[in-house]
Amino acid sequence: MALGGIDYFIIIIYLIGTVLFGMYIGRKMKSGDDYFLAGRSLPWWAIGMSLVVTDIGAVDMVGIAGAAYLYGIVLGNYDWLGSVPVMIVGAFLFIPMFWKSKVSTIPEWLGARYNQSVRTISAVIWGIVTAFGLGVTLYATALMFNLLLDLNPKVVVVTESQPVREKVVDATGAGKSHDFIFLSDYSQIQQVIDDKDPNLVLIDQDWSGALSSESAIISFDENEITSDWGEAMMNKARPPTWTLMYSIIIMSILIGTYTLFGGLKAVVYTDVLQCVVMLGGSLFVLFFGIYRLGGISEFVSIIQSLGPRAQDHFELILSVDTATPHPWSGIFLGLGLVLANAYWFGNQNMVQRTLGARSEADAKASYVFGSILKILIPFAMVIPGIIALAHNPNITDADKAMATLVKDILPTGLLGIFFAAFLAGLMSSVDSALNSGATIWTKDVYQKFVKPNATPADLLIIGRWITGAMLAIAIFFAQFATRFESIYDLSQTILSLFQGPSLAIIAIGMLWKRATGKAALVSLLSGVAFAGMLMWVNNNASVPLFQVSEPFLYVAWWSFVLSVVILIVVSLNTPPEPESKLKGLVYRYE
Amino acid sequence: MNNVLLTSTALADTIANLFRGVGDIMRGWMLAIPMSVAKGVFIVYFLILIYWVIKLPENEVTLALDNGKVIHLRPFALFSLGTIVVIYLVF
The missing domain is CATH 1.10.287 (Helix Hairpins)
Structure with missing residues (x-):
């Protein structure tokens, strides 16, 4: 099913409505506190919904369903282990501590608990990572925007051989920028050319016939498929009329408008709207997808009939030597004990909205409410990925599993609502990163080093300028991301290098009053250096150090362990911090 | 350029070997669970x-x-x- 006029109408109305709603919410902005912390007026239910929808970014929406298509329900661990229990711990332990200290950023809290060196280093790392990561998120968002609205240029490949199809996609390197349409029945070629208007048609050599098309139509032989051949073919393709950069700019204008004017308050309340639409749309696909398969037992038996490729698709816990990147040891130690904690109470993106809560009770309740909503996310994102496998086991790019499923099963009208839901999730992650990055640069860099006596009105003005500047930088980085897709892996790697040591100094600092500023500084720097070394060794040694394809879970775990050990040892060998400084910053030490 | 690559691989191998023994033992324990x-x-x-x-x-x-x-x-x-x-x- 293709998108119809009514679907495009719903999507356009939704996008414009979101922008106007965000601008309306933020119309009474007067100070930096209003802009960055919504004047500390946010209720628990709005924060809880905002937390959940912010966590589901563009990459997650594409990647979770795609990974579930390949690996199954093990991806549910990222919410059921990686969010729910950690949010409960955060609700009663970390979040009220941050809220009561009345800070605006996590680096500001680190400055109060330890010293200004720890604050500055932490702020600069987070500021750079956020600006860089925003570019990548924007790129991923635009990628998904193109995919959902069917804006990508198309390549038709006509061959009966599955391995040849895969070789063609690899050789052209255009799997992300172009949609590939595979045909094995030659009689359909003209029909597809007429319907889809492809930019390139590649046909295996056995075929000969007359076709009418404005696109390049090229016959090929299996033996000539190389990367040079692929590059030459793409050069012969008709240039696309719509590029990814157009989508990047459209998304930037839409998201930037309401974030720039409305600050955190607009971000949170548009997130509430987006949460309702996203969860509603995704759960509808879950039920409708299973219904179309004939019920739960039919769904399970179809997956089981797929043989070895899907034998673990209903296993939450996989063996240490699994071929997937999700062994239980890495999931439990790296995700459950380190990355999840670092994300939910060490990441400014998530914590900032609780700092804007109207009371301590609201801050706590938002995390508890969020944890309940988080239980639903694997049902809305992971299981539909498995349903996509049951519906169509031949999708070549797993990242397109969810979009393919909804286009296959949903009727016109509902398709528009669902795609609006998807766009909702995409926008929420970009607006949050934009706002939290601007907060760090304004509060921890501008106010601290440039203008310490800035008035609330000054901070509002500079906050908006920085938001605009970050958006421009993000568009700049996003351009690079279109050229180098591995830039996403780089941003994830940089984040994982920092999260273990960062969690160590926050958690130990909050739980142990003997932890000192000097020790925190040494712990942070050595932990980041150690994580960097592990990554470098893994990538450069003749035989990789870790025996999983993506070792970031183990790198996070070991850098966290080393940072904790260094923090404890150095603290015990340096003078303790004054008691008066620690009150209100250490758990149950008022 | 090749010399630089060879040196960095050799250095990475040396460091990796320091960790690999302990890592393999721990992986063995985990596999036994x-x-x-x-x-x-x-x-x-x-x-x-x-x-x-x-x-x-x-x-x-x-x-x-x-x-x-x-x-x-x-x-x-x-x-x-x-x-x-x-x-x-x-x-």
Whole structure:
């Protein structure tokens, strides 16, 4: 099913409505506190919904369903282990501590608990990572925007051989920028050319016939498929009329408008709207997808009939030597004990909205409410990925599993609502990163080093300028991301290098009053250096150090362990911090 | 350029060898753990958190909102964690 006029109408109305709603919410902005912390007026239910929808970014929406298509329900661990229990711990332990200290950023809290060196280093790392990561998120968002609205240029490949199809996609390197349409029945070629208007048609050599098309139509032989051949073919393709950069700019204008004017308050309340639409749309696909398969037992038996490729698709816990990147040891130690904690109470993106809560009770309740909503996310994102496998086991790019499923099963009208839901999730992650990055640069860099006596009105003005500047930088980085897709892996790697040591100094600092500023500084720097070394060794040694394809879970775990050990040892060998400084910053030490 | 690459590979190999022995031993231990025990580790972790929530002082789980209403967070936290235990028992 293709998108119809009514679907495009719903999507356009939704996008414009979101922008106007965000601008309306933020119309009474007067100070930096209003802009960055919504004047500390946010209720628990709005924060809880905002937390959940912010966590589901563009990459997650594409990647979770795609990974579930390949690996199954093990991806549910990222919410059921990686969010729910950690949010409960955060609700009663970390979040009220941050809220009561009345800070605006996590680096500001680190400055109060330890010293200004720890604050500055932490702020600069987070500021750079956020600006860089925003570019990548924007790129991923635009990628998904193109995919959902069917804006990508198309390549038709006509061959009966599955391995040849895969070789063609690899050789052209255009799997992300172009949609590939595979045909094995030659009689359909003209029909597809007429319907889809492809930019390139590649046909295996056995075929000969007359076709009418404005696109390049090229016959090929299996033996000539190389990367040079692929590059030459793409050069012969008709240039696309719509590029990814157009989508990047459209998304930037839409998201930037309401974030720039409305600050955190607009971000949170548009997130509430987006949460309702996203969860509603995704759960509808879950039920409708299973219904179309004939019920739960039919769904399970179809997956089981797929043989070895899907034998673990209903296993939450996989063996240490699994071929997937999700062994239980890495999931439990790296995700459950380190990355999840670092994300939910060490990441400014998530914590900032609780700092804007109207009371301590609201801050706590938002995390508890969020944890309940988080239980639903694997049902809305992971299981539909498995349903996509049951519906169509031949999708070549797993990242397109969810979009393919909804286009296959949903009727016109509902398709528009669902795609609006998807766009909702995409926008929420970009607006949050934009706002939290601007907060760090304004509060921890501008106010601290440039203008310490800035008035609330000054901070509002500079906050908006920085938001605009970050958006421009993000568009700049996003351009690079279109050229180098591995830039996403780089941003994830940089984040994982920092999260273990960062969690160590926050958690130990909050739980142990003997932890000192000097020790925190040494712990942070050595932990980041150690994580960097592990990554470098893994990538450069003749035989990789870790025996999983993506070792970031183990790198996070070991850098966290080393940072904790260094923090404890150095603290015990340096003078303790004054008691008066620690009150209100250490758990149950008022 | 080739010399630089060879040197960096040699250095990476030397460092990797320092860790590999210990790493292989730990991986062997992990591999020896039966999957049922591994699942038990997850569930015990959730049960410890449930126990911690039950033991939290009343003033940390029952709070007054700005509008004067009192909110009891413990039952919701226990519901959240309890549901996760059930999910891990089923899958």
